[in-house]
Amino acid sequence: MIRVVMDGVLTRSPTHRPRGSAVGPVLALCLVGSPLMSLFPLGVWEAARALALSGAVQWVLLFAPVIVGVILLMMWLSALWLEGAGARHPTSTAALVTGTAMTTPVVVGYLAPAFTPFPGGLAVNVALLTAAITTVALGACALVDRLPYPWPPGPLPGLVVVVAALVSLPPASEVMRAWAAEERSRDQITDFAHTIAVLDHPDWSVAHVHEVSDALRLTYRHADGATVHVHSWGGSTALGPHGDGVRAGCDLPGVSCYETDGSVLVDRGPDIPDELRVRLGDGTVVSLTSPPDSPADVARLAPSVRPEAPGERDVLVESVTTDPAA
Secondary structure, three states: OHHHHHOOOOOOOOOOOOOOOOHHHHHHHHHHHHHHHHHHHHHHHHHHHHHHHOOOHHHHHHOHHHHHHHHHHHHHHHHHHHHHHOOOOHHHHHHHHHHHHHHHHHHHHHHOOOOOOOOOOHHHHHHHHHHHHHHHHHHHHHHHHOOOOOOOOOOHHHHHHHHHHHHHHHHHHHHHHHHHHHHHHHHHHHOOOOOOEEEOOOOEEEEEEEEEOOEEEEEEEEOOOOEEEEEEOOOOOOOOOOOOHHHOOOOOOOOEEEEEOOEEEEEOOOOOOOEEEEEOOOOOEEEEEOOOOOOOOHHHHHHHEEEOOOOHHHHHHHHHHHOOOO
């Protein structure tokens, strides 16, 4: 099947090789050569960062001609490989493959870092994506080359495929990032081994979930923009049922604690938001904080804090994974 597809882009060579004789070399360049070439920018980046951290920034500039020379060498060797195989347009095709191998790591590393469809690190994903893009690009050249045309398109169809693929990587990265965030939020809620405290108030809705030390933090938003963090500390040594609980850290210098309606208000100074701690009936310690940029009266919200109801974790998962601003 691959031989039939690639047969159209590679014509009989000047040495009268049969049609399709260059399919193997072209596939080798796409599946082996281009992934190996794509690792070169990653190596250059690591070397440049190491030099910059060591203070030898001038060496980065001195390596620039060497980098350009290596890229031109890779393109020249690719062109020789294709020309020897009898491929049509060996120079422009080699430039297309080499350019794709040099551009894909930059796009993936800087514009689409979350797009990692293959298991493994950045290098593995860059190599496999480069192989896939170059193979599809030259396959498109093959398909177009079999059609009647008034002028030879050369590697132009492949260039269109490469540009379209690279342009689509950043949006695909954002989709994968959002999906990973939803999966992480779902796991954080469902795998929490202790009671989760919720803010049961009609004016507040849950928007985010994070793991903070031994706590699970649910972030609630008000319609006016105010934000409240509800921390469930069931697994904390100090704030757990058998630790210091609601008065943990109250004996530290600069910390003042005040009893208020069965809760403890922790004041650490004017530049740090107050923390309200509440002990639930099962011993779970809950703390409420509000960031300075969107303050809220945490003391008034304390009566609305309660333990989760049976089956309520599914509702929390749905809330944090469907919130538009999450």
